[in-house]
Amino acid sequence: MAGRRILALSTHPDDVELTCGASIARWVAEGDAAFLIVGTDGSRGGKEGASVSDQTSRVRRQEQLEAAALMGIEDVVFLGLEDGAVEDSRELRALLVEQIRTFRPDVAIATDPTTLIYHDSYVNHRDHRMLGTAFLDALYPEASNAAYFPEQLANGLRVHKVPELLLYVTESPNYWVDVSETLDKRFEALRCHASQMQQWPQKGEELIEQQRRRAASIGAAQRMGFAEEFRRILADQLS
Numbered sequence: 391m392a393g394r395r396i397l398a399l400s401t402h403p404d405d406v407e408l409t410c411g412a413s414i415a416r417w418v419a420e421g422d423a424a425f426l427i428v429g430t431d432g433s434r435g436g437k438e439g440a441s442v443s444d445q446t447s448r449v450r451r452q453e454q455l456e457a458a459a460l461m462g463i464e465d466v467v468f469l470g471l472e473d474g475a476v477e478d479s480r481e482l483r484a485l486l487v488e489q490i491r492t493f494r495p496d497v498a499i500a501t502d503p504t505t506l507i508y509h510d511s512y513v514n515h516r517d518h519r520m521l522g523t524a525f526l527d528a529l530y531p532e533a534s535n536a537a538y539f540p541e542q543l544a545n546g547l548r549v550h551k552v553p554e555l556l557l558y559v560t561e562s563p564n565y566w567v568d569v570s571e572t573l574d575k576r577f578e579a580l581r582c583h584a585s586q587m588q589q590w591p592q593k594g595e596e597l598i599e600q601q602r603r604r605a606a607s608i609g610a611a612q613r614m615g616f617a618e619e620f621r622r623i624l625a626d627q628l629s
């Protein structure tokens with residue numbers, strides 16, 4: 391499997407570290423190349439709560455770069471969308487199609503936009519649903535069809551069909567990855583998001599322990615050690 395190009399989409403800085411970063415770290419360790427698109431500027435993730443802050447956004451960008459480097463991600467693109475205000479639009483899809491045609495991944499990783507209520511315990515953030523929906527449409531069919539955003543092709547990009555899609559935070563997992571070797575790397579990357587960690591109980595360590603137990607239980611059900619789960623879609627099976 392080594393040698394693949396993997397493009398992951400993170401709606402907010404820290405989403406991948408909270409969900410599927412150990413799989414990415416594992417695949418990089420095995421010889422794949424990984425790239426990350428971060429949708430929003432994270433500006434609503436500040437301590438001050440109600441306000442949108444440029445300072446928060448700058449801090450979060452730096453934290454994301456450090457976390458990505460720890461997971462072995464080669465390049466990070468920040469789309470700079472306003473945190474909490476993402477809408478599915480043609481303009482957004484153009485941005486995403488451009489990234490897909492630029493990175494030309496073998497595997498795309500994104501949040502499952504069909505998840506509205508997750509495990510009866512979390513209302514999936516609207517930004518996740520909006521960006522995830524836009525990304526799926528950007529993947530199939532837009533990035534692979536020359537009739538969409540032809541101005542990008544005039545500028546030297548080529549159409550690209552991504553063969554494999556992996557969705558995280560999904561109610562319909564069908565693919566599991568043993569991350570026993572790299573789960574701690576994901577948590578190390580999560581700790582880079584200090585501005586967020588310090589707002590969580592026990593400065594985020596409680597959440598990490600909760601996530602470790604969750605990875606253990608997902609793994610146990612699959613006869614693995616620690617595991618992450620995805621909904622896997624192969625493009626040639628899409629009608």
Ligand SMILES: [Zn+2]
Nearest residue numbers: 401402405515
């Ligand atoms: Zn998020």
